[in-house]
Every structure is written in structure tokens, then in C-alpha cells.
Amino acid sequence: MRILVTGGAGYIGSHTCKALTHQGHTVIVYDNLSTGHRELVRWGDFVFGDILDTQRLRACIRQYRIEGIIHFAASAYVGESVVEPGKYFRNNVCGTLSILDAMRDEGVPYIVVSGTCAVYGSPDNMPIIEDTPANPINPYGASKLFMERMLADFENAHGIRWISLRYFNAAGCDPDGETGEWHEPETHLIPRALMAAIGKIPALEIFGGDYPTPDGTCVRDYVHVSDLADAHLRSIDFLSKGKKSHIINLGAEKGTSIYEVISTVKEVTGVSVPYIISPKRTGDPPILQADSTKAKIILEWKPKYSNLNFNINSSFLWINKYNK
Ligand code: UDP
Numbered sequence: 001m002r003i004l005v006t007g008g009a010g011y012i013g014s015h016t017c018k019a020l021t022h023q024g025h026t027v028i029v030y031d032n033l034s035t036g037h038r039e040l041v042r043w044g045d046f047v048f049g050d051i052l053d054t055q056r057l058r059a060c061i062r063q064y065r066i067e068g069i070i071h072f073a074a075s076a077y078v079g080e081s082v083v084e085p086g087k088y089f090r091n092n093v094c095g096t097l098s099i100l101d102a103m104r105d106e107g108v109p110y111i112v113v114s115g116t117c118a119v120y121g122s123p124d125n126m127p128i129i130e131d132t133p134a135n136p137i138n139p140y141g142a143s144k145l146f147m148e149r150m151l152a153d154f155e156n157a158h159g160i161r162w163i164s165l166r167y168f169n170a171a172g173c174d175p176d177g178e179t180g181e182w183h184e185p186e187t188h189l190i191p192r193a194l195m196a197a198i199g200k201i202p203a204l205e206i207f208g209g210d211y212p213t214p215d216g217t218c219v220r221d222y223v224h225v226s227d228l229a230d231a232h233l234r235s236i237d238f239l240s241k242g243k244k245s246h247i248i249n250l251g252a253e254k255g256t257s258i259y260e261v262i263s264t265v266k267e268v269t270g271v272s273v274p275y276i277i278s279p280k281r282t283g284d285p286p287i288l289q290a291d292s293t294k295a296k297i298i299l300e301w302k303p304k305y306s307n308l309n310f311n312i313n314s315s316f317l318w319i320n321k322y323n324k
Pocket of ligand 1: 077078079169192208258281
């Protein structure tokens with residue numbers, strides 16, 4: 001199939017482009033390179049464009065006779081969303097609206113989007129199932145929830161089918177080292193911990209050491225990016241068979257604290273991670289852990305790489321290769 005991948009020059013997008021190409025799909029990356037990198041577009045054609053530019057999207061859909069869309073292009077930093085909410089509603093809500101308008105006008109029948117566990121806010125019960133009430137506690141989560149509401153309304157009105165994959169914490173890099181995590185600045189925990197281990201930053205800041213968790217640090221569910229990519233392929237296949245829309249969690253179903261990440265980084269690199277305890281980051285819930293039963297049933301998704309050691313090992317491979 002001919003798939004348009006918005007944000008295909010980014011972290012999860014580039015891994016998905018590789019997986020799509022290996023499965024025989026034709027990939028067209030649509031990206032404004034605001035956070036993505038041209039160097040990561042190694043699978044498929046590249047179109048420079050902004051998702052807010054509906055006319056450009058329409059022209060691209062027509063030119064490449066696009067059959068389905070995978071939509072990654074978004075702003076995705078919890079902390080930044082708290083201080084710059086407008087950017088999040090513009091890019092994530094208005095941006096998705098622009099894509100949906102283009103799909104309606106050009107007759108593209110389905111879309112797979114990047115949802116997030118941030119829509120759940122800080123729920124009482126773990127693990128989190130999809131029916132857990134959405135109650136976001138930061139603008140990032142709120143913007144992605146609005147996106148899902150728009151998808152449902154566009155389906156009612158225009159018949160566009162969709163799957164929102166609510167990722168927990170994407171982690172790791174391509175097992176072959178062909179693409180990886182490249183954020184500027186890098187803010188995510190695993191790469192920051194590795195950077196501290198190899199001396200690229202003086203110390204890892206741990207945002208909060210007195211959370212109501214077993215060791216006082218935040219617990220997250222780290223799922224390998226190649227497993228996420230695989231779920232997108234399965235979602236496109238699913239929708240291409242005419243099946244109905246879904247919201248689906250994607251997580252490794254294992255809670256990992258920041259101290260556990262630090263000790264696994266030591267195991268992998270052989271070096272202790274220097275760290276300091278810093279104030280909590282606004283918008284961070286103490287624990288997020290997925291129940292991914294639905295992905296396993298609906299998509300027959302079987303995560304292959306999602307264990308902490310491999311997540312960190314594959315990131316270390318990438319960091320060593322490119323010394324980022
Ligand atoms: N975190 C941290 N220090 C860092 C980066 C992240 O303590 O330098 C914590 C953050 O507060 C959260 C967890 O690590 O509890 C995962 O954060 P990350 O930014 O990797 O992903 P997010 O959960 O924001 O998507």
C-alpha cells in the first residue's frame with residue numbers, strides 16, 4: 001500500500017518507515033523537520049511540508065495516490081506543554097484537524113495516529129486499561145485526547161476509520177542501529193541516563209525522589225520503539241481490511257522506576273550513572289503502567305524487544321554509533 005507517514009523523520013516515525021518498507025509498503029514521509037531529521041528519512045520518499053498546510057497535504061495525497069495515513073507529527077514533551085500549551089493545541093489538535101480535512105476532501109479512508117498514555121492523567125488503578133476514564137493532567141495529554149474526539153466525530157460524519165495507539169514510554173533504538181532516538185535537546189530518561197554514564201552531561205537529574213512509589217521515583221512502562229513500529233503495521237493491515245476503529249494501549253506491561261533504569265544503565269555500560277535529585281516536573285504522574293491485552297487480541301501484537309536491558313542496550317548502540 002502507499003502510506004503517507006507524517007513525522008516520518010522523527011523517532012517512532014523513522015522506525016515505522018523501516019518496518020513498513022520491509023513489509024513491502026510504499027512510504028512517503030511528510031515532515032517539516034522542526035524536530036525530525038532528514039538523515040533519518042532512509043525509507044521512502046520525502047516531502048517537506050507542515051501538517052497545518054492542508055492544501056499541501058491534499059496535493060501530496062493526490063500526487064502519490066495515498067491509500068492510508070500514519071500520523072506521528074506532533075509536539076510531544078510533557079514539560080514543554082505545561083509552559084507552552086498553545087504550541088500543543090496548534091500542532092496536535094489543529095494539525096490533526098488539517099489532516100482530517102485533507103483526508104475527507106481527497107477520500108483517504110483510514111488513519112493510524114500516535115495517542116498517548118498521558119490522556120489517562122494520574123489514574124488510581126494500575127495497570128491501565130483503555131476504558132479507564134481519560135482525565136489528562138497536562139496540555140500534551142489534553143491535546144491528544146481532543147485529537148481522538150475529532151477522529152470519532154470525523155468517522156461519524158465522513159466515515160474515516162482510525163486507530164489511536166496510546167503509547168506508554170517509547171524506548172530503545174533500531175536493533176540494527178539504522179535509526180534511533182535523536183531529540184534536540186534530548187530530554188528523555190534513558191538517553192539522559194546514558195549521556196550521564198558516558199560523561200556527556202555531568203549528572204542525570206531525577207525529577208522527584210519522594211513520589212508515592214516503592215523507591216520514591218516515578219514508575220513508567222518502557223516499550224521498545226520497534227515493537228511500537230510493528231503495532232502500526234498491524235493497525236494499517238487491520239484498517240485496510242475494512243475493520244472498525246479502536247483505541248489501543250501499547251506498553252510492555254511492566255512498571256520500571258528511575259532507579260531501576262539507572263542500575264540497568266550501569267549493567268549495560270559498566271559505569272555508574274551520576275545523579276542528583278531535582279524538583280518534580282509539573283505534569284508527571286507517579287505511576288503509569290499499561291494493560292496491553294487489547295493490542296494482543298485485536299492486533300495480535302507480540303512485543304519482541306520490550307525489556308529494559310534491550311531498551312537500554314539498543315539505545316547505547318545508537319549513542320555509540322553517532323556519539324549523540
Ligand atoms: N525523568 C527524569 N530525568 C530526566 C528525564 C526524565 O527524572 O532527565 C523522569 C520524568 O520525570 C518521568 C520519567 O523520567 O518520570 C520519564 O520521562 P521521559 O521524559 O523520558 O518521558 P515522558 O514520561 O515525559 O514521556
